Amino acid sequence: MPEPRLPAMLDDLRELVCCESFSADHAAVARSAEVVAALGARLLGTAPQTLVSGGVTHLRWRFGSPRVLLLGHHDTVWPMGSLASHPWSLDGGIARGPGVLDMKAGLVQLFHALATLPTLDGVCVLVNGDEEVGSPTSRQLIEETARDCAATFVLEAAADGSGTLKTARKGTGRYEIVVHGKAAHAGQEPHRGVNAAVEAAHQVLALAGLRPTDTGTTVTPTLLTAGTSRNTVPARARLAVDVRVPDLAAQRQVDALLRGLAARTPGARLEVLGGSRRPPMEPASSAALFALAGELAAALGQEPPRGTAVGGASDGNYTAAVGCPTLDGLGAVGGGPHADTEHVEVAWMVPRARLLAALVERTRTGTGGRHLPAKAV
Structure with a gap:
């Protein structure tokens, strides 16, 4: 098979990074989709379907009857105009710019990896435009596609600077x-008033004192607002709560605990809104594919990757939850996602593209032996 070429990959990465795609700006996301579509069309030989849902632009390539799903997103957390303060740069083997790690370099690796394969029959590529806000308009599309596939490879960034794959992710809740x-x-x-701010303080302490059975569960009070003026007893307060859970049992338990909270201030009343967002991606969903990645990395002369569980969620949570074996963190290697220090170590881009190509080819053809997920045998 032909090898991915780093100079061409970096040219494409610069073009993607320089097209800003803040999730909340649907027009910017649409422009970004055009750039991603052109890149994919050039390297894959065909244009994608452009799917617009709720004003958000998603892209899908399908070759034959999909057996392998490659999943990515082209939106970022960076507000429009961030290029002025965080311009694209490439210096000393480090690429920087808004969304360079999360996850525009992953998209470049995806397309260049697939371009090396002799055929793409059985492959589906799905690039959505709202992952950073929870994929509200693309979740159904992701789940429907994954249900019919034997494996999903997620091009989110590796867990750290050494290329660690993400073999489990916590589920999330927003309340x-x-x-x-x-x-x-x-x-x-x-x-004569009932102070909602005082009651909110009681609830912050109650949340801090929650003791879920699973020690990997976190329940974190975040945003807190109350009142309308300095000389008025607050009639209303709002408290946001971030929840992370390792498995479905913990997700159900935390939901019950939150909905069972009781007011401590006489006359106050609580209303619990929101709920579970992404289901957990449990270790069993990635075990077979992770083993296969280690085998293929060794065959390529690469050090077999390590695996780790992480607290952040991705669209891989959705694919794993519908029963599709899922391996995450196959994208770029670097650090600082969503932060001023976001960067990509470009020396990893070709090796990771080669590993992805090998994974897709082995899974696409169903020749993974004992390492293939049950659906693919």
Whole structure:
């Protein structure tokens, strides 16, 4: 098979990074989709389907009856105009720029890897435009596609600078506790009010004291707002809660605990909104593919990758939850996602593209032996 070429990969990476694609700006995401579509069409030999849902632009390539799903996203967390303060740069083997690691380099590796294969029969590529906000308009598309596939490879960045694959991800929940109190004049008759801010403080402490059975579960109060003016007893407060869980049992337990919270302030009332977002990606979903990755890396002369569980979620959570074996973290190697230090170590780009190509080819043809997921045998 032909080898991916780093100079061409870097040219494509620069073009993707320089097309900003903040998730909240649907017009920018649409422009980004055009750039990604052109890149994919050039390297894969065919244009994608352009799918717009809720104003968000997604791209899909399908070759024959899909057996292998390659999953990525082209939106980023970086607001429009971030290129002015975080310009594209390539210096000392380090590439920088908005979204360079999460996950535009992963997309470049994806397309260049597939371009080396003799045929793409059985491959589906899905690049969505709303992953960074939870994939609200693309989740159904992702799940429907994954249900019919033997494997999903997710091009999110590796877990650290040594190329560690992500073999498990926590599930997520986003909740909001709304405290209903009663307004009153803070100076003349505060006793006539029901202070929602005080009750919200009780709930922060209650959340900090929750003791889920699973020690890997985290329940974290985050945003807190209350009141309307300095001299009014707050009639309402809102408290955001971030939840991370290692498995479905823990997800159900935390949901029950949050919905069972009780007000401590006489006259106050609680309303619990939101709920579970992404299901957990449990280790069993990646075990066979991770073993295969180690075997293929050794055959390529690469050090077999390590695997790790991470707290952050991705669209791989959705594919694993519908029963499709999923291996995540096959994208770029670097650090600082979503931060000023976001960067890619470009020396890893060709080796990771070669490993991805080998994984796709072995899984596409169903010749993975004992390492192939049950669906693929």
